[in-house]
Amino acid sequence: MRAFFAVDLPDDLANPIADAQAAFEGAEGLRFVDPEQAHVTLKFLGEVDESDTDDSAPSLDDVIAAGELAVADADVDPFECAIAGFGVFPSLDYVSVVWAGIDEGSAGLTALHEAIETETTALGVDPEEHAFTPHVTLARMNDARGKGLVRDVVQNRDPEIGRFEAEEVRLVSSTLTDDGPVYETVASIEL
Numbered sequence: 001m002r003a004f005f006a007v008d009l010p011d012d013l014a015n016p017i018a019d020a021q022a023a024f025e026g027a028e029g030l031r032f033v034d035p036e037q038a039h040v041t042l043k044f045l046g047e048v049d050e051s052d053t054d055d056s057a058p059s060l061d062d063v064i065a066a067g068e069l070a071v072a073d074a075d076v077d078p079f080e081c082a083i084a085g086f087g088v089f090p091s092l093d094y095v096s097v098v099w100a101g102i103d104e105g106s107a108g109l110t111a112l113h114e115a116i117e118t119e120t121t122a123l124g125v126d127p128e129e130h131a132f133t134p135h136v137t138l139a140r141m142n143d144a145r146g147k148g149l150v151r152d153v154v155q156n157r158d159p160e161i162g163r164f165e166a167e168e169v170r171l172v173s174s175t176l177t178d179d180g181p182v183y184e185t186v187a188s189i190e191l
Helices: 011-022 060-074 106-122 144-156
Strands: 002-008 030-032 039-047 079-090 095-102 135-141 160-166 168-177 180-190
Touching (some): 002 106, 011 135, 039 168, 060 106, 060 180, 079 135, 079 144, 095 144
Antiparallel strands (some): 030 135, 039 135, 095 135, 168 180
């Protein structure tokens, strides 16, 4: 199964996330993420072996244990996060992902990411190739037709979108479908 570690946003932030996405309406080539599935990805793992028979992928039990150890090592209590501002990956010249940033709470999310990165890399999961930027993905850009509008919004708007309490880390399975990804919680680890 494809899996990742994440901190979820509460249901009451779905509408503010949708409102933030509305700033990019009309940007051709942009595919919006379902606001009800909004989250902060701490680490994308790729394939995890559910049955512990595939030597090329870490086992589910090992990944859960690594997540538990990482959360303990990060040593963070539940903390407040603020979603504010817009950004893109990898750059304004080549937009692939449009996101809302995490202002307050980024230090706690970064500590969790770094601990998870250490533990999962020890299992053989590929390390991240870029610096961690705590964010909530709003949309993915399929082609550059709407890049000008995206660039304008990112450079000229700095909205405060909402706040939430980070209380747990979830291990999530991601099944890709024609209607978008379907997420299912595999394990929850309280802070």
